[in-house]
Amino acid sequence: MLLLLWLAWKLRRSRQNILQSKRRLEDTVAKLHQARDEQREQMYFLHELLNVLPNPVFFKDREGKFIGCNQAFVNLTGVEQEELQGKTARDVLDGQLTEIAAATDRKVFDSLGQQYYESEVILPDGRKRYYGIMKDCFRRRDGSVGGVIGCFFDLTEIKETERKLERLFLVVEQANEAIVITDLEGSIVYCNPAFTRVTGYSQAEALGQNPRILKSGRQDEAFYQELWATITAGETWHGTFKNKRKDESLFDEQAVIFPVKNKAGAIINYAAVKRNVTKEKQLEDQLRLSQRMEAVGQLAAGVAHELNTPIGFVASNTESVKNYVAQFKQLIPLYREFVDKVVQTQPGLLPDELKRLREAEEDAHLDFILEDLDDLFAETEEGFERISQIVVKLREFSRVDHGDESGHYNINKAIETTLVVSRNEYKYVAEAETDLAADLPDIVCNSGEINQVLLNIIVNAAQAIKEQQRQDKGFIRIATDFDDQWVRCRISDDGPGMSEEVKEKIFHPFFTTKAVGTGTGLGLYISYDIIVNKHGGKLQVESSPGQGTTFIIYLPREKKSSEG
Ligand SMILES: Nc1ncnc2c1ncn2[C@@H]1O[C@H](COP(=O)(O)OP(=O)(O)OP(=O)(O)O)[C@@H](O)[C@H]1O
Ligand SMILES: [Mg+2]
Structure with a gap:
């Protein structure tokens, strides 16, 4: 009986144990199920995450066989995810991309670091897009390299914008017009090569400077005030400047100056497009x-x-x-x-x-x-x-x-004529003296033009003497002589003379030391053209401060015809 009771107790204990074990087993199984579901959920989430990414993404094993990819990659290649798995790029894709892909895969594994390259890709529908492709290796939990993961970035729009900008830049750089951009304070932030060609200032010299480095003093303050008032009010200004190059010579430029506005309408820069119109x-x-x-x-x-x-x-x-x-x-x-x-x-x-x-x-x-x-x-x-x-x-x-044509003309006669015509210009400030060679030969020339040269030089001499505001009268001495080759005419004055600096520039167009509106600065430029270019002669000047000035005109006895 006791044995029976013990057996029954033992049996119950065993059953309880079995039941307990079964419950534990069931628990474990349930936990495993839950863990599997959670893992599936996570995998699904990751999968979804990848699929919603706009960038095409793929991953491959160490042999280069695809493990997976996202929907964007499917759209890019036209190959479905299932079809891709276990295959290499060469198996499923065509074109030059596969070559680059294999080469960069190798680089990733060799360096175990990121690789980046750019390539044009032709989509399944035939459209061309431009991508940047970033590749890196991924590792397993044990730290070993599992394969390569790649991600595409669509650069098509950026590249297009870049190309447009480059085109614009090339146009601006190669334009014949000088283009200058300043900030709101008026400091130059950009100038193109045409600006350098015209002004002589290199880009490095111009950047950070104010365009007033070009000021010649030929425009008054009101001119600049009107310019600034126009552009700061958001309007475009049109006009012509007489400006000064780095070497101090003058030039004319026609300019359009306007404010550059951002999308919100705020002025962010000022720009000038200028054409050299000196000629x-x-x-x-x-x-x-x-x-x-x-x-x-x-x-x-x-x-x-x-x-x-x-x-x-x-x-x-x-x-x-x-x-x-x-x-x-x-x-x-x-x-x-x-x-x-x-x-x-x-x-x-x-x-x-x-x-x-x-x-x-x-x-x-x-x-x-x-x-x-x-x-x-x-x-x-x-x-x-x-x-x-x-x-x-x-x-x-x-x-x-005489008419306009060239003919035989005597320079002595030209001098007498011009002295009579210009008498009013010099008679209050200077005595005119002549020492004319009696047997001066005639030369072939355009008498009107020669008179114009003599008049320019005589009037210049009178004006120079007048500028001194001296008590006594000055003199203008005109002498002629000749040799086998030339007929010469020297016109001297005892005026103020010229510095080396002025002397260097007197034949430049528009160079004048006279007040605005008084001289055009063209007198000697034209005289030079008439004597040297039109008559094959020479026009020389001797002058130093305090020593007066002498112009010497050489005219050839046999006119070298340069007029054709
Ligand atoms: N005899 C002179 N003595 C001193 N300076 C002179 C003399 N002749 C010319 N110059 C200088 O040369 C400059 C250029 O002379 P140019 O005749 O070309 O122009 P301008 O006399 O100033 O103007 P425009 O002839 O149009 O009235 C003068 O402004 C002056 O500075
Ligand atoms: Mg003059």
Whole structure:
């Protein structure tokens, strides 16, 4: 009985144990199930995570066989995930990508580090896209290298923008127009090679500077104020500058200056696009000058013509008056002789009449008049001589008698003519002296142009002397001589002279030391062109401060025809 009871107890214990074990087993199984579900859930999450990524991602084992990829990669390659697994890039993809892929895989494994490369990819629908591809190796839990993981970045838009920017940059860099960009304070932040070509300032020299380095002083403050007022108000300014290069020479540029605005409309920079118009401006000014010269010439010719007629009849009337007066003069001694005889032979006759006659003679200073008449007529004749000389010179100067063409012309005559025409310019400040070679040969030249050169140089000399505001008069000395080759003309003044710096630039167009609006700075430039280029001559200058100035014109006796 006791045994039976013990057996029954033992049996119950065993059953309880079995039940306990079963419950534990069931517990474990349930936990395992839960862990598996969780793992599946995680895998699913990771899978989903990869699939929602816009970047194509793939991973391969050490042999280069695909383990998996995301949906973006499927879209990129056109190969489904299942089809991809276990295959190499070479098996499923075509084209140059597979070569690059294999090479970079090797690099990843060799260096065990990241690799990056860029490539164009043709999508299954034939479109081209540009990708950056980043590759790295991934490791297993034990630390061993499991394979390679790669991720694509679509750079197509960035590349397109880059290309556009590059194109724009090349256009700006290669443009003929100078382009300058400044910040809001006016400091240069960019300038293109054309700017360097025109101004002489390299990019390194210009950056950080204010465009006022180009200021020539030929525009007043109001000009710049108007420019700044326009662009700071958000408007575009158009205009022409006379600016100064690094070497101090002047040039003209036509500019468009405008504010650069961001998308919000705020001004972030100022930009200028400028065209060098020095040549055009020079031609324009030359044309204007020659038109002016021509107008002056025409005016002079017109005045000379108009003067001719009245001078003619005033002169001939004066001649007649002189003849009449000569006759009166002959009568006067006769009538005086008659009166004297009457007084002597019949004293006391007509006393009142005689008295009135004597008084009238005294009141009229008749003796003085008789004496002065000759001088008056002599002076009047000299006056007429001078007037008709001026008229002749004016006509000569304005080329009415010569036409525009080249012909034989004597420089001595040119000098005399020009001195008469320009007398008003120098007569208050200087005496003109000439020392002209008597047998100076004629040369073939354009007389109008030569007169223009002489006038420029004489007027310059007069202006230079005038500038000194001295008490005494200066002199302008003009001498001519010649040898076998040249006819020379030296024009000297005892004015202020020129510094080396000024002397270097006097033949540059627009170079002037005279006040704004006074000189164009073209006089000597044009003179040089006429003497050197058009007549094959030379134009030299000798001058130093305090020593006066001498210009020497050389004209060839045989004109070298450069005009064709
Ligand atoms: N005789 C001179 N003495 C001193 N300086 C002179 C003399 N002649 C010319 N110059 C200098 O050379 C510069 C250029 O002369 P240029 O005749 O070309 O121009 P401009 O006289 O200034 O202007 P424009 O001739 O158009 O009236 C003058 O501004 C002056 O500085
Ligand atoms: Mg001048």
